[in-house]
Amino acid sequence: MTNQGKAALVIVDLQNDFCPPDGALAVPGGRDIAPAINKLLDLPFALKIATRDFHPRDHVSFASQHAEKQPFTSSHTITNPENPQETQET
Template identity: 70%
Template sequence: MAFKPALVIVDVQEDFCPPNGSLAVPGGRDIVPTINKLLSLPFAVKIATKDFHPQDHISFASNHPPPNNVPFESMITIKNPENPDETEETRLWPDHCVQGTKGSELLPELDISQVQHIVEKGHDKRVEMYSAFADPFTKPNISRSNLAKLLSDAHISDVYVVGLAADYCVKFTALDAQKEGFKTWVVGEATKPVDDSSIPGVYDEYEKVGVKVIGQDEVFRKVNEHA
């Protein structure tokens, strides 16, 4: 397949950024200038994703009884609503990116004028959905966005992933992009993690499945030379 790249910008939203985000990733806003530079490149498709939760979402600590409802600390087991034998362990979070709130909005400094599609995720209150493609359940899958279709319909060969957070939604989006059959790259300088110490483990997961971490200079060279 001919090289035809897409840029996927994951969850660059107010609630994931200082100073007021309820689940602020340290330095979350600092990556926007780099993302805006990447947006100036001739990617075939440019897509931004958004966490877009209902107020009663299962990942919110506030929706669980004490004592197992401490944001960032408590873990719960989520059962597949259509197959209780399939389960996922997940961390509980502060309320974040609730539909219709300021926290769910993309950052105003992000150059949205360059973005062709916005993909919303995390609508289903019953399941966690870090990946912008789908929730983690497979037997059956419960919630799926139109991201794979957007990329396939545009005949995309390579997906470049940036955004927040490097150890959660960026990671699972990149892994799923590779699983969907796209050659997948994560632009290191254009992501930030919740926990810096998690990144070596994230990169190990990438290596196992063929996701590559790339520098912005290499992205500029590669995308421009194929334009």
């Protein structure tokens, strides 16, 4: 046996919920990644893994679980602790 590694394909959280037109959390272009993933699935990876992040309706991650917050209308700014100039609006 050699110490050489083998490549794995990990597909993280690709769900219909993120895909227009009917996804509950659809994002523009959400389906555009699917053809590339399908091509990757045809390759001979030693291991292929797909994950799915699931939350029940009352999960804390949803805006509806926070006072005075409305789904799809609230936002939050995340600041990189190592570079305060770098922010991302979510």
